[in-house]
Amino acid sequence: MRILYVEDEKYLAEAVIHLLKKEKINVDWAADGEEGLELALKPNYDVIVLDIMLPKLSGLDILQTVRGRGIKTPIIMLSALNEVEDKIKGLDYGADDYLAKPFKTAELIARLRALVRRPALAEVEKLEYEDLKLDLTNRTLNGSELTDKEAGIMEMLMRTPGSAITKEQILAHVWGLDSEFEENYVEVYVSYLRKKLKSLKSKVQIKTIRNLGYKLCLES
Ligand code: CA
Numbered sequence: 001m002r003i004l005y006v007e008d009e010k011y012l013a014e015a016v017i018h019l020l021k022k023e024k025i026n027v028d029w030a031a032d033g034e035e036g037l038e039l040a041l042k043p044n045y046d047v048i049v050l051d052i053m054l055p056k057l058s059g060l061d062i063l064q065t066v067r068g069r070g071i072k073t074p075i076i077m078l079s080a081l082n083e084v085e086d087k088i089k090g091l092d093y094g095a096d097d098y099l100a101k102p103f104k105t106a107e108l109i110a111r112l113r114a115l116v117r118r119p120a121l122a123e124v125e126k127l128e129y130e131d132l133k134l135d136l137t138n139r140t141l142n143g144s145e146l147t148d149k150e151a152g153i154m155e156m157l158m159r160t161p162g163s164a165i166t167k168e169q170i171l172a173h174v175w176g177l178d179s180e181f182e183e184n185y186v187e188v189y190v191s192y193l194r195k196k197l198k199s200l201k202s203k204v205q206i207k208t209i210r211n212l213g214y215k216l217c218l219e220s
Helices: 010-022 033-040 059-068 084-092 105-117 148-159 167-175 183-199
Strands: 002-006 026-030 047-051 075-080 097-101 126-129 132-135 204-209 213-218
Touching: 002 010, 002 033, 010 026, 010 105, 026 033, 033 047, 033 059, 047 059, 047 105, 059 075, 059 084, 075 084, 075 105, 084 097, 097 105, 126 148, 132 148, 148 167, 148 183, 148 213, 167 183, 167 213, 183 204
Parallel strands: 002 026, 002 047, 047 075, 075 097
Antiparallel strands: 126 132, 204 213
16 A cells, blocks of 8 residues: 655654554655645555645645546545534545544554545546546547556546656556556557547647656647
């Protein structure tokens, strides 16, 4: 399990991370809201743990932006006991759970495990970007069928159209973390997708970002 932990109180964060690591939970730590949001938009995490009171951007701002982009990663909000209003707002904005500070790390671990076990909701999933419509329930792009892998890659690209996705992230997400497949599998499927976009006469293209990966953009 890999989580993103956004917390500005350094000593608290260090203590919690130490205990999470003992439980084999990998943690990326962000110390302010801006860095937290940047990481939260990447498709790297099983759960995001967000403190509400943060410098630069609040946890609620991050939550709203993340959900606004259609990212469904489970989110646990953290806040002081007296911030009841924040708790209600957080749940309204699509947080999955809430933990009052101070909390026991064991309690956080239990909540994390519960969220990761929770099966994904079978909901209608449609993503749109420019002239593209991806329907994940029947795996079609503008009505044209995609394979599993093509749909998986397209989903990642369309969830964060402005930012690059690495081949490593694609491998982990589409083929699975323990996969023995190579990065050139990703290249092959991206080339299939490019052909598909061409045959659909889409204005969108998959741009290669050297030494990094891919992103969606409009034909220039
Ligand atoms: Ca704080």
